[in-house]
Amino acid sequence: MRDGTGIPRLLYLPAAVAFALLVLPIVGLIVRADWPRVPAAIVSAEALSALGLSLQTAITATVLCVIVGVPLALVIARSGPRIGGLLRALSTLPLVMPPLVGGIALLYLLGRNGLVGGVLDLAFGIRIPFTTAAVVIAQSFVALPFLVISVEGALRTAGTRFETVAATLGASRWTVFRRITLPLILPGVVAGTVLCFARALGEFGATALFAGNAAGITRTMPLAIYTAFNGAGVAQDSAIALSLLLIVVAVVILLLLRSWRTEPERRP
Amino acid sequence: MTLIADLEVHRGDFTLDARIRVDRGETLALLGPNGSGKSTLLATVAGLLTPRRGLVNVDGRVLTRVDEAGPTVLMSPHRRRIGLLGQDPLLFPHLSALENVAFGPRSSGRRPVRGAAAGGPRATAADARSRALRWLDDVGLAGLAARKPAELSGGQQQRVAIARALAAEPGVLLLDEPMAALDVETAALIRSLLRERLAAANLATVIVTHDVVDALVLADRVAILDDGRILDSGEAADVLGRPANRFAAALAGLNLVEGTLEAGGVIRLPDGRPVRTGDAVTPMPDAGDRVTAVFPPTAVRIVASPTVRASGTASSDGIDAASPAGDQAVPFPATVARLEPAVRGVRVTFAGDDIAAECSAAELLALGVGEGSTVSLSIDPACVTAYPAKSPLGVMG
Numbered sequence: 323m324r325d326g327t328g329i330p331r332l333l334y335l336p337a338a339v340a341f342a343l344l345v346l347p348i349v350g351l352i353v354r355a356d357w358p359r360v361p362a363a364i365v366s367a368e369a370l371s372a373l374g375l376s377l378q379t380a381i382t383a384t385v386l387c388v389i390v391g392v393p394l395a396l397v398i399a400r401s402g403p404r405i406g407g408l409l410r411a412l413s414t415l416p417l418v419m420p421p422l423v424g425g426i427a428l429l430y431l432l433g434r435n436g437l438v439g440g441v442l443d444l445a446f447g448i449r450i451p452f453t454t455a456a457v458v459i460a461q462s463f464v465a466l467p468f469l470v471i472s473v474e475g476a477l478r479t480a481g482t483r484f485e486t487v488a489a490t491l492g493a494s495r496w497t498v499f500r501r502i503t504l505p506l507i508l509p510g511v512v513a514g515t516v517l518c519f520a521r522a523l524g525e526f527g528a529t530a531l532f533a534g535n536a537a538g539i540t541r542t543m544p545l546a547i548y549t550a551f552n553g554a555g556v557a558q559d560s561a562i563a564l565s566l567l568l569i570v571v572a573v574v575i576l577l578l579l580r581s582w583r584t585e586p587e588r589r590p
Numbered sequence: 591m592t593l594i595a596d597l598e599v600h601r602g603d604f605t606l607d608a609r610i611r612v613d614r615g616e617t618l619a620l621l622g623p624n625g626s627g628k629s630t631l632l633a634t635v636a637g638l639l640t641p642r643r644g645l646v647n648v649d650g651r652v653l654t655r656v657d658e659a660g661p662t663v664l665m666s667p668h669r670r671r672i673g674l675l676g677q678d679p680l681l682f683p684h685l686s687a688l689e690n691v692a693f694g695p696r697s698s699g700r701r702p703v704r705g706a707a708a709g710g711p712r713a714t715a716a717d718a719r720s721r722a723l724r725w726l727d728d729v730g731l732a733g734l735a736a737r738k739p740a741e742l743s744g745g746q747q748q749r750v751a752i753a754r755a756l757a758a759e760p761g762v763l764l765l766d767e768p769m770a771a772l773d774v775e776t777a778a779l780i781r782s783l784l785r786e787r788l789a790a791a792n793l794a795t796v797i798v799t800h801d802v803v804d805a806l807v808l809a810d811r812v813a814i815l816d817d818g819r820i821l822d823s824g825e826a827a828d829v830l831g832r833p834a835n836r837f838a839a840a841l842a843g844l845n846l847v848e849g850t851l852e853a854g855g856v857i858r859l860p861d862g863r864p865v866r867t868g869d870a871v872t873p874m875p876d877a878g879d880r881v882t883a884v885f886p887p888t889a890v891r892i893v894a895s896p897t898v899r900a901s902g903t904a905s906s907d908g909i910d911a912a913s914p915a916g917d918q919a920v921p922f923p924a925t926v927a928r929l930e931p932a933v934r935g936v937r938v939t940f941a942g943d944d945i946a947a948e949c950s951a952a953e954l955l956a957l958g959v960g961e962g963s964t965v966s967l968s969i970d971p972a973c974v975t976a977y978p979a980k981s982p983l984g985v986m987g
Contacts, residue, residue: 483680489667490636490674491758492698498668501697505684 348569355566356559363563371538372546373567379454379542380522383461387469387518392511395473396503400482410474417467424463425531432459432532456533457540461522468521469514476510477503516579520572543568591761593794595635597644597654599627606630606818610796612762612811617788617795619809619826621802621841627818628798632764635796636674637667648672648761648794668698673760677770679751681739687750688735692722694758725753728790729783745776752784756791763788765797769804781807802830802841814838822980833884834980836944844884845945848979851881856920857976861942864920868971873978880979887937889973890947893921893966894957919968926963929954940967 363369398409416424432439432450442448450456484506488498504511526544533540535549543564550561596609606627612618622628633639635646637653646654653670655663681690695718726732729749739747748768755763768784769777785808788795797808805812805826812830813823814837822834833839839846849859857865865883875881925941935950938959947967959965 483678484682486638486667487674487680488682488693488697490670490672490760491694491754492668492671493693494668494697495666497697501693502682506682508684 351562351565351569355562359559360563360566363560364567366560368537368546369560369564369567372541372543372564373571375454375457375538375541376523376543376568377571379457379461380519380525383458383465383522384515384519386458386462387466387522388511388515391466391469391514391518392473395470395477396499398470399474399477413470414467416464417471421464421525421527422531425460425528428456428460428463428528428532432456451532452534452536452540454533454539457529457542460528460532461525464525464528465518465521468517469511472514472517473507473510476507476514479510480506512579516576519575523568523572591649591794593635593762593796594645594647595631597631597634597641597646599630599634599639599641599644601630601639604630604818606634608815608818608820610813610820610823612794612796614794615792616811617797617809619805619812620796620798620815621800621805621812621838622798622815623800623837626815628815629766631815632674632766632796632798635762636672636764637665637670640664671759671761673755673758673763674766675751675755675763675768676766677768679739679744679747681742681747681750681754683739685738686735687726687731687737687739687742688719688722690739690750691725691754691757692718694754695721698758722753722757725757726750728756728787729753745772745780748772748776748780749783752780752787756787761793763791763793763795765795765799767799767801768797769799769801784808800841802843805830814841832882832975832977832980834882839884842884844886845890846882846884847944848880848882850878851875851976855971855976857881857883863922865969865974866918866920866971867974867976869975871976871978875978881976882979883974883976885969885974887932887946887948889970890945891919891968891970892938892947892949892953892957892959893968894959919971921966921968924965924967926959926961926965929961 394409394413398406398413400406401409429451430436432442434440434443434449434451439450442450450459480503484502485498488502489495493501524544525542526548529540529542530545530548535541535545541549547561547564547568550564551558553561591614593610593612595611597606599606604625604627608627608631610618610620610631620628620631630639634641634644634654637646641654641656643656644654645652645657648671652663653665653672681687682693685693692715696715723732723735726735729752731746731749731753734742734746739750742750748771752768765784769780772780781804788808795808797804799805809826811824812826814821814829814834816835816837822829822838829838830842833842833844833846836846847857847859847863847865849857849865851871852858852864855867855869855871857867859865865885867883871881924945927939927941927943930937930939932948935948936954938947938949938954940946945967957965
């Protein structure tokens with residue numbers, strides 16, 4: 323590049339360090355894997371059960387996040403600077419909070435002696451902690467801020483000018499939302515959904531505390547990996563195999579979403 | 591459709607207090623400098639701003655009413671049937687030109703008026719598209735119906751925006767400097783297209799502009815808005831040909847001075863300078879009434895050195911001496927303040943800042959005139975129009 327906008331050479335060094343930090347651990351994992359044993363490890367009943375549960379809960383959590391997160395982002399983006407700022411700060415709190423703390427907080431809200439959980443237990447006999455539903459709630463709790471931030475940014479970029487025009491053309495608020503606002507922020511929604519899903523798929527801390535580690539009910543891939551890794555030497559190999567599987571699943575889903583996102587733009 | 595808006599809007603320190611009335615088939619041009627409240631007026635009529643006090647009424651249908659007398663009415667923008675077209679076409683980027691135009695018919699809960707009658711209150715997709723295609727054809731873009739806005743030029747985008755605004759079949763159309771973002775040639779094309787389309791649509795139109803050409807081409811009536819108030823309104827020929835104040839005169843490209851009428855068609859300015867008019871002053875002012883005189887900058891001739899000695903003291907020498915012919919200019923001295931580029935040559939302004947002259951650069955060079963030079967000015971009486979000063983308020987009927 324000789325267009326005068328080159329990067330100072332000195333900055334290549336920290337950039338290389340950053341890249342190495344991100345990529346080398348995965349390389350390490352691949353190198354360290356006991357490849358002949360990998361197929362057996364990933365088709366084991368335990369692994370498949372954990373994978374199935376992970377996909378099921380992460381997809382459910384992501385769908386829930388989209389359904390409630392897009393409207394929340396809309397409210398934040400269209401509120402005044404004060405209320406919007408306050409809502410944004412509170413909504414993104416889980417982002418800066420250790421997931422373990424989130425797990426404890428959820429337990430104290432929805433546990434048998436919790437604020438809401440106590441009422442649910444007494445009135446309906448519903449107990450949330452240590453169920454698959456608890457996994458979905460924990461994943462939604464940690465993943466929702468990613469979606470909200472991404473969609474809210476898209477809404478701010480899109481602005482309200484197109485919406486105003488649509489209104490003067492006779493479109494009701496609902497029609498404007500459906501036919502103008504949503505299509506305009508679609509890239510932001512897709513990006514947010516990807517982040518949200520990735521976060522839900524990898525969720526460990528809040529799930530471990532709030533949902534526990536029951537095989538087939540709450541033991542998702544991260545918990546299965548943790549359990550395997552804490553076992554004897556042989557089990558550590560299956561932890562590595564499961565980790566690789568989780569990485570592959572995440573990458574495949576990212577690629578699928580990417581192709582889905584770019585497809586409509588290619589249409590003439 | 592008759593639009594009546596009588597509004598008082600406050601935004602920070604700024605107050606808009608204006609009343610307009612536009613009938614069906616009529617176009618009102620609202621002329622004013624930046625910050626005069628033009629866009630605020632339009633936004634309030636469209637329902638995007640809430641007035642502190644006022645009324646917006648289309649054919650007796652109350653769209654906005656804020657007063658002490660009754661409950662506040664603020665109809666939401668999408669129910670008003672008021673179209674808005676700004677300088678930015680704002681075509682929906684994810685929709686094709688055709689889909690943009692079809693958006694109004696498709697979205698509004700109104701029975702279509704134009705074209706094939708649809709069964710329901712809302713046009714079907716196919717019906718909306720076929721009507722949209724006709725609107726696109728009307729603006730000469732039927733061939734580009736499938737294009738996305740990003741694949742259209744600025745002028746083409748504005749044409750689509752015009753078709754889109756009209757396809758929603760508004761009763762009132764508000765145009766907010768629709769040609770301001772276009773180059774001169776494209777602006778002229780869009781202007782004639784608008785004139786043609788507005789005549790066909792037969793709606794009440796308000797166009798906000800600071801370009802006098804928009805008013806000349808598009809408007810039946812002109813109103814001058816300055817600092818939130820309407821200073822003058824009426825036929826373009828009257829408002830711009832006989833401007834009420836210096837702002838309106840500047841829009842029309844005229845110098846405006848005020849004084850009292852003396853014998854021999856001389857208007858004596860307060861500081862004693864004389865301006866002679868060749869025509870009779872109509873209607874004849876009462877003795878001592880203030881008279882407005884307007885003349886184009888090209889009618890002001892610059893003469894090198896003062897030929898009249900200190901006529902600012904205004905003894906009657908200039909007038910009486912010049913009276914034999916009766917149609918000759920009465921020169922007076924002036925000091926050059928600034929030279930600015932003009933369309934044809936150089937625009938010269940003088941100390942006191944009420945008169946500007948335009949001449950060629952060659953003439954100025956020949957005279958050896960620069961900033962600070964003392965010169966003599968003579969104004970061609972044949973180019974001076976004089977009339978009794980208009981009262982600044984209460985012109986609006």
